[in-house]
Every structure is written in structure tokens, then in C-alpha cells.
Amino acid sequence: MSGPSPSPARARLLLILAVVALVAGVAAAVIAIELVQTVLT
């Protein structure tokens, strides 16, 4: 990996943002799976 490494505080912030994105994705997936499951059953 090239480029300067972020400071620990910024790295933590970036990780928190990434987790927020992941939680958003998982939440969307759960909503969609529930809907599809309703249709299939």
C-alpha cells in the first residue's frame, strides 16, 4: 500500500464510517430477504 497512513484517530473514524456502511448494507439485505421470504412462502 502506498501513501501516508492516517493518524490513529482518523483511522478509527474511517473504520466507524465503514462499519456504518456495512450495517446499512446488512439492514437492506435483511429487509429484502424478509420480503422475498414472504413472497416465497
Added chain:
Amino acid sequence: MSRGGRIVAAVAVVGAVLAAPSAASAHAYLIKTFPVASGVLNGPPSSVALTYDEAVEPRFAIISVTNTAARQETTGPVRRSAANPDTLVVPIRPHLPQGWYLVYWRAISVDGHPVQGAYTYAVGPDPGPAPQFRIPSIAGSATSPQLLITRWLMFLSVMIAIGLFAFRAVIARVLPRRVSGTNLRAVSVAFVAASIIGLVSIPVYLEFATAVDSLRSVFDVGALVPLFRVTAFGRGYVDMLICFALFCVAAWTTLYLDHSDREHRSVAEIIAVTGAVLAALAVLSIPGATGHAGQTSPRGLSLAADWLHLISGSLWLGGLVGLLVLWFTLPARGRVAGLSAVVPRFSNLALASVIVLLVTGVVATVDHMPALDALWDTSYGVAILVKIGILAAAVVVASGNLLRTKPRLIAARTDAKLGPPAAGLLRRLVGTETVLVAGAVFVAAVLSSLAPPPPAFALQNSALAQVGPGRVAQTVKHGGYVLQVLVTPNKAAAPDSFALRITRNGLPVRHANVTLTFNHLQMQMPQQEYQLTETRPGVYSRAAPALIMVGKWGLGFNITPPGGHPFTALIVDEAEG
């Protein structure tokens, strides 16, 4: 296999699969009525009750009961039966006089499409001959221009946003590293713009769709918003809005975290992009679950095909838009180098997307078409053919990019003078391809607004003859029997007379048991069945107000000859108004 060979093979697969028979089912079915269709009651009923195969929403349903003078006889709103949630009940004026009445109904299926039908009943004991009814004017279409345009804009913006995200985050990510002085800001801005339009267009479409379904003004927002989650269709699109908003959160975060100047992604970037991909996949699964795919057997296959169809379509369309954005925003000195870095990567993805799009499109077509001739005999089938035609044109243009532009741009890495003409050709071809694919999305919006042909449509293929409009005198042969069918005057909503003359070896076949069933081939209606009586030797007839709507009817003569095997002779009859 060469590219040409692959295309030929794909066309062969399309033909072979289309030729295969299939079963289709969708939309709410009327399975029971009170009063029964064409029945004569001894006294006036206090209400009309319609039972469907699913719980349809009474707030979106219309049941009209009119007399021969087209006077409305209902006295209150449609409500759900306390005894059976699948039954809708409407009160009617007490002490209706003797005579014939027309019940005309419209309901919204779980997939959001209106279904409608009609039947007649009589209040006796002496209602007189069945008259001709005027069909009340009730909006039954889900394809108003405003609704179509909002649906199109919704699909277009959501598909472009997701495709642009994939283009920005995966395909074009190499650009700043490979071509100095370039960046992906313009693609990111285009993605954010498309996603904002998507966030606005989903609720706007839902508003328009709810207004059409509930027969309210689109400006009656206060009344419409509470109805958003009343139907499965509305709930589905609210879920889609939530999922798309979550996708925007994940995708915007991903782009914020992305360092495209680094070859490898950081852990945070990988986590974020995983979330965005999950959300995008979730968004694209919802239109199928709330539309035809979710109502068509086998549902698992239909949903998977629809999902893959939307994913591949989004990658293709979004990528094309991304290429155009790059073309117009890259600095002139870096344009050819930039395009030669991105176009070959996109071409591989586009080829895979087109193949998946074709295969899943064929699967969906086979799923929805009860018979091959429904493709050209129904508006749903014609829309599919138009979509196939537009996509075929887009594939031809795409092959120009694949076979001409891509090799020239690659060659331009070593021979600079090849670059500018190749970039010019790319712009023209990608522009045309984008317009064509956007057109195909519009036809898809039309397609998903139309009701697929009812399963009864498949009856046409087993018909011994197609007759009408106008008076019918048709002779057909079946298993050694000669059958002469007479229908007079063969008009919808009129007291038609039906007769069947059966002979074998020139002699009338007497004492047979003959019943006649009626199925409307273009509209879902309960099947009607009448017993025919032998009025002359070998002639079985009956007067019945069975052709209650114009259109094509499947007339099934179920014949049991004395001492012979029972058989059915099916005639497709077109009745005029």
C-alpha cells in the same frame, strides 16, 4: 467459441426455450360470487359478495352493480367480509325489482396491478330475457402516461446509480493510477446525482401508483401517504425506498473512504464496499418480489431471473453512462489514455452482463407466457418483442464497441494516432447504446405495468377452430364425430344462442350429454358452465347471457356420447360489443 458463434448460440437458445410450454399465474382471481354468474334469484339480494384467491384491499376495490338503464344500485363502500378476508362485500339497494343486473368489478392484485371483470345476475322469479348492458366507465389501467414516466424515471435512476457505483468503485478505479492528471470526481458526482434522483423518484412513483390504484388525485398527498403500506405492492416499494436510502449511505461512505490512488483497498474500504454491494443487491431484488416475478410459478426461479436481469441491466446501463461521463470530463490530453485504460475492463463486464440479461430475459418470458402465440397476440407479448428488438439493436451497437473500439483503444497505447478516431467512435456508439438501453428500460416499465396474459390464453392452442366476430356456423371434426357449432348473434352482453349439431357417419348422435363452458381468454373471469339440451335429433342448444364481455372466449363443448368416451371440443370465439 467465437463471439459470432456465441451470439448464434444465444439466439438458438432463445428460440428453443420460447418454444417450450409453460404455466403462468399472476394477479387476483375471482373464485366465487354471490349472486352466482348468470344465476336467477328468487328475491332481491341485500349485497353482492366477491371472493378472490387472495385478500385484496377493499379501499382500492370497486364493485359496481347497475341495472339495464345503467343506474348504480350500490348504497355504500366496498368492505371486507368479517367471515372471510378474501371476500369483498358491497351493499345494494333493498327491494331491487325483477330484472337483470350487471356486476362490474375492479381490484388491485398484490403485485399492484388492477384486475377487472364483469358478470350478470337476475332477480326473479321472472326476470325476462337478458338485455344488453352498457359497461360502466371505470379506470382499469395501470399504464397512465404519468405513471409510466415516473416508473421509468425510477428504474432508470436506480439502475444508473447502482451501475455507476459499480463502474466508479471497480471498473474505473484504476484510472487515476494509470493515467496521471486524471481523477474520478465527475463519475462520483454523476453517481451522487443519480442516487439523489432515485431517492426522489421512488416516493414520487409510489405516490402516482397509489393515486391511480385508489382513484384519487395525485395531489391528495395527505390521503395517499397513509395508503402507501396498505397493499403488498406499496409495502414493497416503501421497502425499496428504505433499501435504496441505505445503499446511498453505504455507497457514499464507500466513495468517501476510497483512495483510488492506492492499488489495494484498506480494511475500512473493503468493509464499506461490502455494505454497499449488499445494499445494491437488496434494492434490485425488490421490484421482482413486488411484481410479476413474485406471482409467477416457480417463484424461486422467477425471482432469481428477475434479480439477475436487473443486476446485469444496471451494470450495463450505469457503465455506459460512466463511460460517457468520462469521455466528456477527461482532459483532452488524457482522454485516449484514460479510455484505453477503462474501456477494455468495462467491455468484459458488459459482455457478461449482456449474456446474463439475455438468458434471464428468456427465462422471464417463458415464465410469463402461457403460450408462444401470446407473444404477438397480447399487448404484454408485443411489449416483450419490442424490448427484445431494442436490446438486439443495443447488442449490435455494443458489438461495434467490442470488435472495433476496444482493440483500437488498446492499440492506441503504442500507436497514438489511432486514439482520437477510436475515442470519437466510442462516443457515438456508447451514446447510441445508452439511448437504446434507456429505451429498453422504458419498455420494461410498460411491460411491468401490464397484466401478463391469463393462463386461459393457453387454451387457444388446443382449439379446433377460431371463429367470430359475428354469427358463427362452423363445422369441425373430432374423433370421427362431425360437430357443427352455431352461435347467434355472437354479441357481448347479449342473449346469445348456442347450438351444437353432432353427427357420426352421417347420422345424428342422439341422447348425448353436452355441457358448454365459457372462459374469457383475455380477462380473468369465473368459468361459466351450461347444460345444453337436445332440441332436435343430434342438435343440442341453449340460450345464455354468457358472453358478458367483448373479446376472445374459449367455448368448451364437453360431450359424452351414449356408450362412447367423453371428449371436449374447444372453439375460440371472438365476441363483439
